Amino acid sequence: MINKVDKSSVAFVVAAVLFFWIGGLLTTIAPPMLDKSWVKPAPGLKNYPALAAAGDPQAMKIMKGRAIYVAEGCWYCHTQQTRTIEADTIRSGWRGERSPVSTPDEFVYDAPHLFGTRRVGPDLSRVGGKYDSQWHATHFRDPRSLVPGSVMPPFPWIANDPEKLEALIAYIQSLGRAKDWRPNQDYEE
Amino acid sequence: MTTGAIAGNAGSGPNQAAVHEDRSAFAFLSMAALFFVVSGLVALIIATKLQVPTLLGGVSWLTFGRLRPIHTNGMLFGWLLAADMGLCFYLVPRLCGVKLWSEKLGMATMWLWVVIILSAVVTLAMGQNQGLEYAELPFWLDLLVVVAWVMFGTNLFATVATRKYQQMYVSIWYILASVLWTAFVYIVGNFATLFTSGVNQANLNWFYVHNAVGLIFTPLGLGIGYYFIPKAAEAPLYSHRLSMIGFWSLAFVYVWTGAHHMLHGPISQWLQTVAILFSVMLMVPVWSLVWNFLATMKGQWHQLKDNIPIKFLMAGTIFYLLTCFQGPMHSLRSVNAIVSKTDWIVGHAHMAVLGAFSFFAIGGAYYSIPRMLKTRLHSDSLANASFWLWLVGGLSFFVSLWVGGFLQGLQWNNPSIPFIDTVKFMQPFWSVRLVGGTLMFVGILLFFWNVLATFNHRHERPQAA
Numbered sequence: 001m002i003n004k005v006d007k008s009s010v011a012f013v014v015a016a017v018l019f020f021w022i023g024g025l026l027t028t029i030a031p032p033m034l035d036k037s038w039v040k041p042a043p044g045l046k047n048y049p050a051l052a053a054a055g056d057p058q059a060m061k062i063m064k065g066r067a068i069y070v071a072e073g074c075w076y077c078h079t080q081q082t083r084t085i086e087a088d089t090i091r092s093g094w095r096g097e098r099s100p101v102s103t104p105d106e107f108v109y110d111a112p113h114l115f116g117t118r119r120v121g122p123d124l125s126r127v128g129g130k131y132d133s134q135w136h137a138t139h140f141r142d143p144r145s146l147v148p149g150s151v152m153p154p155f156p157w158i159a160n161d162p163e164k165l166e167a168l169i170a171y172i173q174s175l176g177r178a179k180d181w182r183p184n185q186d187y188e189e
Numbered sequence: 190m191t192t193g194a195i196a197g198n199a200g201s202g203p204n205q206a207a208v209h210e211d212r213s214a215f216a217f218l219s220m221a222a223l224f225f226v227v228s229g230l231v232a233l234i235i236a237t238k239l240q241v242p243t244l245l246g247g248v249s250w251l252t253f254g255r256l257r258p259i260h261t262n263g264m265l266f267g268w269l270l271a272a273d274m275g276l277c278f279y280l281v282p283r284l285c286g287v288k289l290w291s292e293k294l295g296m297a298t299m300w301l302w303v304v305i306i307l308s309a310v311v312t313l314a315m316g317q318n319q320g321l322e323y324a325e326l327p328f329w330l331d332l333l334v335v336v337a338w339v340m341f342g343t344n345l346f347a348t349v350a351t352r353k354y355q356q357m358y359v360s361i362w363y364i365l366a367s368v369l370w371t372a373f374v375y376i377v378g379n380f381a382t383l384f385t386s387g388v389n390q391a392n393l394n395w396f397y398v399h400n401a402v403g404l405i406f407t408p409l410g411l412g413i414g415y416y417f418i419p420k421a422a423e424a425p426l427y428s429h430r431l432s433m434i435g436f437w438s439l440a441f442v443y444v445w446t447g448a449h450h451m452l453h454g455p456i457s458q459w460l461q462t463v464a465i466l467f468s469v470m471l472m473v474p475v476w477s478l479v480w481n482f483l484a485t486m487k488g489q490w491h492q493l494k495d496n497i498p499i500k501f502l503m504a505g506t507i508f509y510l511l512t513c514f515q516g517p518m519h520s521l522r523s524v525n526a527i528v529s530k531t532d533w534i535v536g537h538a539h540m541a542v543l544g545a546f547s548f549f550a551i552g553g554a555y556y557s558i559p560r561m562l563k564t565r566l567h568s569d570s571l572a573n574a575s576f577w578l579w580l581v582g583g584l585s586f587f588v589s590l591w592v593g594g595f596l597q598g599l600q601w602n603n604p605s606i607p608f609i610d611t612v613k614f615m616q617p618f619w620s621v622r623l624v625g626g627t628l629m630f631v632g633i634l635l636f637f638w639n640v641l642a643t644f645n646h647r648h649e650r651p652q653a654a
Contacts, residue, residue: 006433007355009346009365016366016440020373020404023444027463028377028396031389035457038388070320073254083453085526090604102455104388111386112320113394115454119530119601120239122608143242149613151242153252 035104042105045178049109058170065171068164070112072155079116080125080175092126092176099126099181106178121152126176129187136169207288209279211561213295217275218554218561219644220299222637224267224306229630231260236623240616250314258313258325265323265401266334267306269542272550273409274298274341277364279557280416281345284361285352290344298340305333321394323401324379331379338375342368359432363412366440370404388456396447402541403443410509410546411435411478414502417553418482421498427484431477439474442467449520452529461522468520475513482506497572498556504580505548512541527602532615533594536587543629544583551579551636558643563652567642575635582628585621593618 005012032038041047048066051059069075081102082092092099102125107113131139138145141159143152158164177187235256238244245251282289289295309326318325326334345368349361357365378397382390419426426432445467448460483506486492492499515537518524528534559566566572593615600611 006357009349009357012357012362012365013369015437016362017369019437019440020366020370020444023441023467024373024377024396027445027447027460028381028393031392031457031460035460038457071316071318072252073257073318075320076254076257079530081451081454083529085453085602087602087604088453091601091608104455104457107387107391107455109386111390112382113387113391114320115391115451117322117450117530118535120612147609149609151239151612153238153242153254154246155252156247157249 038104039108040105041108042103042178044180045106045108046174047109048174049111061167061170062174063171064164065167065169068158068168069114069171072158075114075116077116077118077120077152078122078124079119080114080123081116082123082125082176088123092123094126094130094182095186097182099176100179102176106176121150124172124175126181128173128175128177129182129189132188133169133173135188136172137165140165140168207282207286209282209288209561210292211279211289212292213289213299214275214278215558215561215644216296216299217271217278217302218558219640220303221268221271221275221550222554222640224263224271225633226637228260228263228268229633231256231263233623233626233630235260236619236626239619240623249316255314255316255318258318259310261323262309262313262325263306264542265406266309269406269546269550270409271302271306272554273406273413273546274302276413276550276553276557277341277345277409279561280360280413280553281348281364284354284358284416285348286354287348287351290347290351294340294344298337298344301333301337301340305330305337308333321378321382321390323398324382324394326379328383331375334375334379335372338368338371342372358415359426359429359436360412360416362436363408363415366436367405367408367412370400370408370444374400374404391451392448392456392460395450396444399447399450400444402538403446406542406546407443408439410505410549411439413553414482414505414549417498417549417556418485418502418506421496421502421552421556422486422489422492424485424487424489427481427487431481435474435477435481438470438477442470442474446471446520449525452520452522452525465520465522469517471513471517475510479506479510497566497569497576498552500573500576501548501552501555504576505545505552508540508544508548508583509546512537512545515540527598528595529598531594531598531601532590532618533598536590536594539590540583540587543579544587548579551575554636554640558640559652562644562647564643564647565650565652567639567646567650571635571639575632575639578628578632578635582625582630582632584625586625586629589618589621589625 005015048059048062052063082088082099084101089098089101135146137159140155142154143150158168235253238253249255278289278295308330312327312330313325317327319327345364349357349365374397377393378401382393382397385393415426415432446464448456448464449468452461486503493503519528519534519537555566555572597611597615600606600614
């Protein structure tokens with residue numbers, strides 16, 4: 001067989017595609033069929049895309065904010081996953097309370113997914129309710145006024161557009177809220 | 190098992206039987222060199238932004254988040270893939286002993302590619318971003334990429350179908366396989382992702398991101414290395430059998446590993462474990478290939494002194510070995526818990542693309558461009574200078590990010606250190622990276638200048654014997 005693929009381009013093509021497809025199919029199509037948690041939403045998870053399509057004003061605002069987050073490439077520098085690493089649960093936590101780790105059922109309606117790969121800035125998977133909205137408004141205008149040493153760019157064209165700013169903040173405040181993990185509901189507005 | 194088609198028989202009869210026009214090969218390479226300059230400039234801007242975050246701060250389309258995808262897509266598709274395509278148009282016809290099937294189709298592919306890259310720059314600057322890494326481009330551009338790839342593949346397959354030598358040299362396997370695999374990988378990454386969400390989409394996205402490197406740039410780069418190393422060294426390939434082991438193990442193993450980008454993340458543990466196992470197995474194709482490349486140089490190492498293409502190809506081989514040793518190591522859970530999401534990974538990715546595969550492409554370009562134009566290289570000393578700029582610049586770039594990233598990872602795992610302190614900690618490492626990147630950029634300028642001058646003076650300097 002080895003000699004055949006060496007000399008016949010047709011045999012070669014068949015073998016190369018076959019080899020690729022074994023792993024290709026087993027790692028793309030099989031996993032969601034085997035692990036139902038990928039598509040089963042968490043109990044508290046809101047379907048913002050569907051709510052926005054139905055005309056829910058808050059959901060529309062959040063989806064608009066999410067679109068800004070995608071377009072401005074926020075996800076290149078901020079991950080949205082509290083990993084199964086102890087330090088992650090502490091850093092995502094608040095006032096001594098550790099946050100739960102991120103699970104697939106919290107992200108069922110996310111498209112595009114925004115898990116990210118790089119943390120130039122901190123992880124945002126549980127940032128919703130951590131700071132009040134005025135803090136975010138100031139932070140988008142001038143990050144270093146609140147966090148000296150930060151390397152986040154200022155976003156004047158968002159900060160100066162109340163509609164965009166409100167939408168982006170609404171989205172940020174929605175992050176990680178599917179799991180109600182804080183005691184006494186002490187989320188910032 | 191050697192035949193006349195094997196590249197080591199340098200200058201032997203059959204390879205010179207056909208008169209090669211090389212129009213589309215050169216057009217692709219020179220266009221790639223131009224995009225290399227542009228993407229390099231963008232790279233310098235965003236590297237500076239990490240140190241001076243207010244730089245160009247008021248202009249939306251010049252922010253980090255808009256320029257970063259222009260940089261990554263520009264380097265991957267504008268520079269490296271275009272350069273690889275040009276080199277394929279050069280070497281496949283030579284290995285087949287025939288002319289490229291259609292120069293017209295090749296030129297049309299090149300112009301379509303220019304349209305795609307320019308449109309990509311404009312749409313990304315406007316903030317049209319699909320939000321998926323390496324798949325940022327809008328749907329209509331994805332379609333054009335598919336059209337261009339089919340045109341490229343048709344040309345290569347038709348050339349191979351009309352070949353004079355029955356046995357296909359290993360470079361042809363890598364290149365043909367890459368054309369096929371890329372088609373599937375690209376469709377999964379750019380179209381299948383549109384119909385999914387959440388973890389399911391992320392899994393497809395990482396399948397694509399990983400295999401964009403593993404099954405597009407790796408096989409193209411290795412096919413190029415397999416051709417140019419024996420050619421430039423004028424030495425026969427060490428082992429055909431070893432190249433078979435390397436190729437078929439790569440074909441089987443690489444595709445399984447995408448989920449290692451989500452280790453410790455919200456994705457099934459068993460899938461993470463599968464990805465780790467196959468990531469470690471990657472050492473089989475990598476080490477068999479590196480062994481083959483290095484053994485081909487046996488008795489030829491003195492050429493490292495003056496043979497510029499060989500300098501690039503061998504440095505590329507070492508970068509490839511290092512990159513592909515890091516990869517399996519990162520996939521181990523204990524190591525991943527430290528380096529994942531840090532600049533270590535950025536250093537790793539740059540060594541793969543700018544170290545290993547760009548070095549293969551540049552080595553191939555310095556060797557082939559004078560032959561395409563039937564002239565001599567404009568300046569060997571400029572080419573040599575570009576090598577040292579890239580090597581020194583690249584190493585300071587990669588090493589500073591590894592050291593800084595590793596230490597930052599350790600700091601992240603100590604939650605008593607505020608996050609912002611770990612950012613400030615990176616500044617000196619980012620400075621070294623910026624200096625290294627600047628050296629590389631000067632190397633890019635020298636390369637571009639050399640290609641341009643070689644073209645302009647091609648009639649005054651006829652080819653050496």
